[in-house]
Amino acid sequence: MMLQVSDLTIARGGIPVLEGVRFTLAPGQALVVRGPNGIGKTTLLRTIAGLQPPVSGRIDVPPESLVYAGHADGIKATLSVNENLKFWAEVFGQKDYSKAIEVFNLGPLATRPAGALSAGQKRRLGLARLLVTGRAIWVLDEPTVSLDTDAVAMFAHAVRGHLATGGMALMATHIDLGLGEAQVLDVAAFKAKPLADNDFDGAFL
């Protein structure tokens, strides 16, 4: 099982943002995607997650092996922490979500409505969802936003545990997680050249 991206060109709103992106992720490896704001990190991750088609290039990923976590956590405010996790576990055909509660220390909050959680607690719940999916490849977009130092450590611990069991993680983040083994991919090097401005009629057609 491997995630292999070769010669990938991705576009946002019809305009190519990154081209020639290539990397390989093997079991037990983590890859941190870096780059300035607006370079196309989110677009890259959404393309790999299958939410949008690439312009060209290949993404080789085993079917049913990937889980995506975006900027929004997908939490329902009127459901309790338990109910939220149970729902996602069932969607992914899993039953046990107690490990996720334990790893992200959600036990004391388990019966609270998710709407009553703080921003950081919500994020922890959103990240706990990754553990209940049972998927091998985690694709994470800014996973540490609004987390405090302890929670970041909790998250780093969860990622390390996931990698140790042969999982993979691909994440866009700006802070140092203390994952010494993680490789870094600076996507600024793949910035697409601006389109040649010869399509004058195009704007009117």
Add this chain to the structure above:
Amino acid sequence: MIALLLRDIRLAMRAGGGFGLGLSFFLIVVVLVPFGVGPQSALLTVIAPGILWLGALLACLLSLDRILALDWEDGSLDLLATSPLPMEGIVSVKALAHWVTTGLPLVAAAPVLGLLLNLSEPGYKWLIISLFLGTPALSVIGTFGAALTVGLKRGGLLLSLLVLPLYVPTLIFGAEVARRGAEGLDATTPLLMLAGITCGTIALLPFASAAVLRVNLR
């Protein structure tokens, strides 16, 4: 799939879920019509099937933008799209959940409200049958409209404009079944047409909704 259905129904029942929205709108419309028409029970009997159907249709329309917009706002839709559930299944289940929380209560409430409109006695059976057969089509067509407008802020207006023309055949045949039934005439033909529309939309529209949703999530 069942988890998604149960979640949607549970969300609709909880605070702010909008479970009572369609039902109370239906109630208000039907209660107010006799005041507007005046105390003419013979006239009310004539217009009762049409008013009841129109009320049910508008009540359905009122809650359509909640089907997908809430899931889109909190990011659940992205996560569902990357989950093992097929997109066609997601939109079908969402339409079913909408029908259970909106259409079914309308069917149950219609006979009581028919009393307020002096609906003729043989009409009750046909009203319930026609609403039971017709409201699933309203939910499925509505889900298609919701999928078309999911990324738009305040897409409710556009959604109504897109969906209303698609509702017309269901309204025509549904109200016709109820009217013919109330007058004691044979209602088989419009009933078959109504059933056909419902079956057709349930069979075909989820594919269109799923395709549209995939484009909208890009």
